[in-house]
Amino acid sequence: MDRMKSWLASACRDASMSRKPYPTDLTDEQWDIIKTFMPEPKARGRRIEVDLREIVNAILYINRAGCQWDMLPHDFPNYKTVNWYYSLWQREGRWDDMMNALREVIRESAGHGPDPSVACIDSQTTKTANQGNEVGYDGGKRANGRKRHVVTDVFGLILLVMVTAANVQDAAAADPLLRSLNDEFPTVQLVHADLGYRGALVDMVEQELDFKLNFSSKPAGMKGFFPLKQRWVVERTFAWLNRYRRLNHDVERTPESSEAMIKISQISLMLNRLAPKDTGPPFRYIKSAI
Numbered sequence: 001m002d003r004m005k006s007w008l009a010s011a012c013r014d015a016s017m018s019r020k021p022y023p024t025d026l027t028d029e030q031w032d033i034i035k036t037f038m039p040e041p042k043a044r045g046r047r048i049e050v051d052l053r054e055i056v057n058a059i060l061y062i063n064r065a066g067c068q069w070d071m072l073p074h075d076f077p078n079y080k081t082v083n084w085y086y087s088l089w090q091r092e093g094r095w096d097d098m099m100n101a102l103r104e105v106i107r108e109s110a111g112h113g114p115d116p117s118v119a120c121i122d123s124q125t126t127k128t129a130n131q132g133n134e135v136g137y138d139g140g141k142r143a144n145g146r147k148r149h150v151v152t153d154v155f156g157l158i159l160l161v162m163v164t165a166a167n168v169q170d171a172a173a174a175d176p177l178l179r180s181l182n183d184e185f186p187t188v189q190l191v192h193a194d195l196g197y198r199g200a201l202v203d204m205v206e207q208e209l210d211f212k213l214n215f216s217s218k219p220a221g222m223k224g225f226f227p228l229k230q231r232w233v234v235e236r237t238f239a240w241l242n243r244y245r246r247l248n249h250d251v252e253r254t255p256e257s258s259e260a261m262i263k264i265s266q267i268s269l270m271l272n273r274l275a276p277k278d279t280g281p282p283f284r285y286i287k288s289a290i
Contacts, residue, residue: 004274019075019083024060024268026053029275034267039084047239058082065262066245090256095263103272105159109274115187116153119211121174122194122234124148127167129251136167146250146258149173151181151191156237158266159185163255171201182209194231241265 026034031053038052058076062069072079089095104114125138128145137144147168151160162177174197182189188211195215205213208210216231241247254259 009141012054013116022057022061022073024064025057027270027275027277028059030271030277031056033102033271033274034098037094037101042201050081052085056084059086059264062267063244063246063261064249066248081103086260087257090164090260095260095267098267099158099263099270101269102274103153103159106157106270106273107153110155112188115185116159117152118190118192119159119181119185119188120154120156120192120233121177121197121233122149122231122238123150123170123173124238126247126250129249132250132253134163134165134255134269136165138166141166146255147173148258148262149177150234150237152234154233156233156240157270158237158263159175160258161262163250163258163262170196171199174201175204178205178209182211185236186210192216192231240269246267252278 032058035053039048041047041182054077058072058079059082061067061076063071064237069079069083072082073162076082104235107114107116107222118277125141125143125147126145127143128135132146135145141165145166147164147166147170149162149170150158150165152158160177160180162173164173174193176202181191191205192214193216197213198215202213241262244260244261247265254263
């Protein structure tokens with residue numbers, strides 16, 4: 001039985017290496033980092049008959065190239081199988097587990113503790129395709145679509161993400177997001193935000209949560225663009241994510257799938273940081289912007 005399992009594993013590896021590589025393919029070093037998060041073979045029931053590394057490669061390809069599921073190149077596993085694993089791992093929280101673990105490793109490699117003490121919050125409005133639910137109109141950005149609410153650490157690495165309709169105000173979405181931050185990251189003592197988060201949210205944070213909100217704005221009388229290091233952290237994160245074409249527009253049917261694609265993009269970025277390769281989006285530094 002052991003020899004049969006070994007042969008099957010070898011056959012899967014050979015099958016995956018029989019095609020020409022794509023720039024998004026995991027290197028051996030990157031696969032070694034995340035393979036511990038893959039599901040283990042079950043003692044009973046149907047065994048896994050696909051190469052999970054190829055499943056991850058296919059998901060990374062879709063995330064980077066921005067194509068439809070049914071337009072996945074034929075040298076990957078069947079797109080329905082790939083989509084099934086993508087949705088299953090979303091429900092199981094595997095994308096969260098990968099993102100959190102990789103973030104902790106990067107923070108420690110930069111000389112910081114695994115858990116943040118300072119965070120930054122901001123949102124980004126993106127247009128949607130002609131499908132999907134929970135879509136609204138953002139009057140400020142004059143865009144019909146969804147809004148990505150993101151909390152990052154001082155390196156711009158995502159702690160939490162929530163996707164809503166674009167007509168949801170930043171402060172309204174920040175309420176449950178900051179409550180989750182307080183529960184999941186009790187080490188956070190300060191959260192940087194822009195002036196759009198003022199109002200009742202301030203009282204809620206002061207009375208119920210264990211950290212403080214710090215609001216930043218450009219100097220009085222200053223006109224035009226003025227970079228603020230407290231807010232530039234999140235803006236840099238959005239710039240990183242925009243390199244992934246699946247995120248240029250929100251084409252997902254559900255906000256949960258939108259959140260998963262954002263997490264996958266962050267996972268890809270962090271893998272390229274931990275185990276750089278010659279191709280793919282650059283992620284050359286991990287310098288704190290605060």
